[in-house]
Amino acid sequence: MINIISAIGSLGTFIMALFYFVSVSVQLYQMKIGFIPALGFNQVLLKLDNENKLSMKNMDINDSDHQDYLKLYNLGGGAAKRIKIELLLDEENVIQEKFVNFLPSKESYYLPINKEVFDEFESTIQNNGYETNLSIRLSYYHNVSRKQQVIRLHGKLDNFNTYDDKAIYELQFIDK
Structure with a gap:
């Protein structure tokens, strides 16, 4: 009888240790996810505008009407x-290349845009297209x-709104 009670106690201890191992593994995995950057x-x-002048505006920045940069965020932990x-045109033609050594969590980097990128946006709009030939490849370590x-x-480019004096488009970057 004592052997049966001892065996049940040992089995219960094993099951409790197994539950503890699973809960610790889940907590470690959640911690790991919390340290992965999300750019x-x-x-x-x-x-x-009516004069076919293209201007760009980042919506979270109020300093000027015309900006020539994109704001890259690190939203992860x-x-x-x-x-x-x-920045690539036609899949593999690199028109601009930038390096950032370190981008901490909840910080941002201003990515300057050159004239070739603006020309691509203008030609896409003038051809009544919404698919640009522009791609951005981000490679990073963590x-x-x-x-x-x-x-x-x-x-x-997505048609955002049209007023009498200007057309407004939203620039979106979609995962490819």
Whole structure:
């Protein structure tokens, strides 16, 4: 009889240890997810006035009407390191390349935009298209996996609103 009670106690101890192992594993996985960076861009509007002059406006920045940069955010919990940002035309033609050494969580980086990118936006609008030939390739490292992560985003223009004196488009970057 004592052997049966001892066996039941040992089995109960094993089951409790198994539950503890599973709960600790889940907590460690949740902590790991909390340290993974998540890179993305804010909302950007492109305005085309009657004179066909294109201007860009980041919606969270109120300093001027015309801006020539995109704001790259790190919305995740961890720091992104050795970020390589490539702006591509026609899938593989690199027209601009930037490097950011370190982008901590909840911080941002102003990515300057050159004239070729503006020309691509203007030609897309003039051809009544919404699919641009512009892509952004982000490659970065972080502490958790120590592997290079690569994100490829494709630029799209969406008709936001039209007024008498200007047309407004929203620039979106969609995961490809």
